[in-house]
Amino acid sequence: MKIRTIAALLLSTVAVTAQAQSAPATLARVTQSATLRVCTPGDYKPFSFQHAPGDFEGLDIDLAQSLAASLNAKPQFIKTTWANLLPDFVAGKCDIAVGGISVSLERQKQAYFSAPYMINGKTPITRCENVSKYQTIAAIDQPGVRVIFNPGGSNEKFARSQLSHAKLTLHGENVTIFDEIIKGNADVFVTEAAEAIVQSKLHPELCAVNPDKPLQYAEMAYLLPSGDEVFKRYVDQWLHLTQANGEYARMSAKWLGK
Template sequence: MNIFVKKCLCAMTILFGVGMSMAAQADDSTIDKIKARGELIVATGNYRPFEYYDDNNQMVGYDIDIAKKIAEKLGVKLKIKDMQFTSLIPSVQSGHADIVIAAMYINDERKKVVDFSEPYLKTGMVLVVKKTNNAITRPEDLKGLTVGAKAGATSEQVARKLSETTPFTIKAYQDTSAQTLDLTSGRIDAGINDLLNQMELNKVFDNVKVVGQPFTEASLGIAIKKGDSRLVTLVNTVINEMRASGELDALYNKWIIGK
């Protein structure tokens, strides 16, 4: 081996070691920063029954209770940042939030830009129509109609994918309550929404219905800045502890079933 090659290999080894050290420091610093500031910053969005404002203007819900357990595990206070769904992932990428917990579907596209915890709940997409509508029973029946979906969410992605083979007009909403209200008033013909969220909305809007079974299956996960393996591990520990203790089942009964 000549001297030039040896020098190159040595340089590469040093750079690799420095890079690994910097990555480890960056990984460690997230939890350290959370503990130093004394609060876990959680990005979320108004989306019943996972996160919404109660009569006292406090953010509550299934996801919020999980966020409280994560903050408790870290020994810090919980700070909630309510924002539009399209701003959630950028907030954790930029460091303005530590985690995103917002009934977020785990998918390959999102996994390119953030890391996810283990799934904490299973769900899926459904079609929603007025109770008097018997013409729409499956996605193929949407041809030529106007269909609502939540902006930037999986429902909009699913709608755009479906419209490639069954052309229809998509109307995007920042809030699924507004989407359902437009459905009841006839401004849209149908909606695509998460089953669990729609179950909650149907308690308020009694003139709409879910048709058929979920036509997609998905898992909800907590989004964390890419490469932050230490925080991912801690969040996974909390989820697994809550699952083992029956707390996740209790949250499902409390917030989704309504027991």
């Protein structure tokens, strides 16, 4: 019995050691290469927006630059899409993914998340004269309401799961989706509160509907390699320190105006 116990312990130790050795060593790779590979869709103000190939701006872009600097590295931004975000990340194309990513259990199955850095629930945006019409999910989820959404992310999931009675329209470009509402081709778009607020400032015709009381709770965080506990702890501690020393607040004020 004792021999079996010892053998089981040895096998367990070997398995744990093998798992630790096979786990991705992101921190070491970034340090050695002096490059932090950052996947981002680049179509989601105020988090990440691409002006031209390789030219990104936004809150998450500034924060990724801060994270890279803490590692004595430079960020390399890799364009992806919401539909390809998780496949690209799991395929190892990047070390971290940013850009207004909502925490979800489906994504958690294949990747780690950093500690959340923002609560940012689902909020409708519509023409200002229609704000009173779209105060609740029930009011939006009607056959006569034209709901537009972008593919591949939590906005599509919310539209299909919560607004199935409305007339749903898939729009491939998140950047131009707001123009469709202004033109009268759609009635409402449900996205995160931060984007609804920023886009309402950019487009005076549009108003965010109760962004301080979102229709559905959501958190923003960064995608990290599954199984890499060392890198997750590093990113979480870096994020904690940026919030404690005021760096995060300064960047947030720059992009969100608060």
